[in-house]
Amino acid sequence: MDLFSLPRLGVVVPPENPTAEPEFNQLLGAGMNVHTARFPVTPGAGLREMLETYNAVLPDVLGSFGALRLDATVVACSASHYLLEPEGDRAFCEELSERAGAPVHSSTQAILACCEALGVDRLTLVSPYEPWLTDTSRAFWEQAGLTVDGVVLVPAEEAATPGGQARFDPYAVTTGAILRRIRERELPADTALLFTGTGMGTLAALTELARQDPPRPLLTSNLASAWWARRAAGASGGAHHPLLRRLEEAAA
Numbered sequence: 001m002d003l004f005s006l007p008r009l010g011v012v013v014p015p016e017n018p019t020a021e022p023e024f025n026q027l028l029g030a031g032m033n034v035h036t037a038r039f040p041v042t043p044g045a046g047l048r049e050m051l052e053t054y055n056a057v058l059p060d061v062l063g064s065f066g067a068l069r070l071d072a073t074v075v076a077c078s079a080s081h082y083l084l085e086p087e088g089d090r091a092f093c094e095e096l097s098e099r100a101g102a103p104v105h106s107s108t109q110a111i112l113a114c115c116e117a118l119g120v121d122r123l124t125l126v127s128p129y130e131p132w133l134t135d136t137s138r139a140f141w142e143q144a145g146l147t148v149d150g151v152v153l154v155p156a157e158e159a160a161t162p163g164g165q166a167r168f169d170p171y172a173v174t175t176g177a178i179l180r181r182i183r184e185r186e187l188p189a190d191t192a193l194l195f196t197g198t199g200m201g202t203l204a205a206l207t208e209l210a211r212q213d214p215p216r217p218l219l220t221s222n223l224a225s226a227w228w229a230r231r232a233a234g235a236s237g238g239a240h241h242p243l244l245r246r247l248e249e250a251a252a
Contacts, residue, residue, distance in 0.1 A: 004033075007233035010073035011036045012061055013198065014054070018171055020076040020198045020222060027203075027226040031238020037064050039077070047130065051080040055092070062100055071233035073104045074225040076198040079129065081106040082136045086144040103232040107198055107221040110228035112144055115192070117251035120217050124187055125151045126178065126195045128170035137196050149191045154181050154200070170199035178205040192217035198225075206243055223247060 009028070013020045015038045024034050039061055042050045054077055062073065073096075075081065081089045089108055096104040105113075115121070123146050127134040131153075138148050154173050155166035178200075182193070193209070195202045198221045206218050227247050229235070 006031065006033045006238070007071040007235045008033050008035060008069065009229045009233060010062070010065055010068075010070040011076050012039065012058070012073065013037075013076045014039050015041050016171065017076070017199045019201045023198075023201070023203060023222040024074075024076075024226055027223060027241045027244045028230070028235075029238055029240040031230065031235045031240050032233060035065065035068060035070065037061050047079075047133070048083075051077075051083055054080040055084065058092075059096065059099065062096060062104065070100070070102050071235075072102060072229050073100060074110065074229055075104065075106045076222065076225060078107045078111075078137070078197050078221045079133055081108040082133070082140045086112070086140060089140075105225070105228055105232070107225045108140065110225040111194065111219060111221065113228055114219060114224040114247070114251065115146065118192070118217055120192045120219075121145075122147045122149055122188070122191045123194045124149045124185075124191045126154060126182065126193055127151055128154045128156070128168060128173045128197055128200045130168045141194075149188050150185070152181050152185055154178055170197045173200045175201070175204040175208075178202065179208060182209070187216075189214070189216075192219060195220040198222050203241070203243065210243065210246065217250065218243075219247075227251065 009032045011024055011034055013036060021036055039054045042053050084092055089106055093105055093109050123141055134151060141148055154177055156169040156172035157167040202220045209218055226244055
């Protein structure tokens, strides 16, 4: 196999995100080459201001790939695109695709495309976000026409005292915390699980949950983005992750 003949995927990630690149590489395996660019650091900015900055500078960040020919690009930051609402997100991605001369999708648009292919119309969100951002995420999916059956919050650290505040940090969530929070809940049989955010590591948890009977659709920002990227770039070969093969078979 000629390494340099493989389709090329561009991935744009937040500067501190430790998860997106390893998960994309594991999911896509030998089927695509992954090239990344990072949003700028925003010292002193609050979370909402930081996310708004990401949207403002995204065209320039995509431009930092220079003359590198990309077959598709994923903006691997769900939170910033929740602020745009579904129609604004879709229009923004169309504009970016026209500028780039190749398909550009946010992870949120990839999830919507995946839900359509699977026939999924009901979600339970598994969220590592602060409550206000979780609410923004829920509103996004409901505005897109999906029913959100409920939310499973997964903080990085539980509150130390009754009535105390838990700490929310997607990058610090553990597999054990994800599985424990999900198993504490009695979930509707017909709901898909959507693990939102590109920074929460999920592959180990999904591998465990995929063994459950009966199976249910399992979606994450990175998994749906990898699924979309292979379709957009025309990547049909290569040894890719079992979770991605499972998703492709279900969406066929």
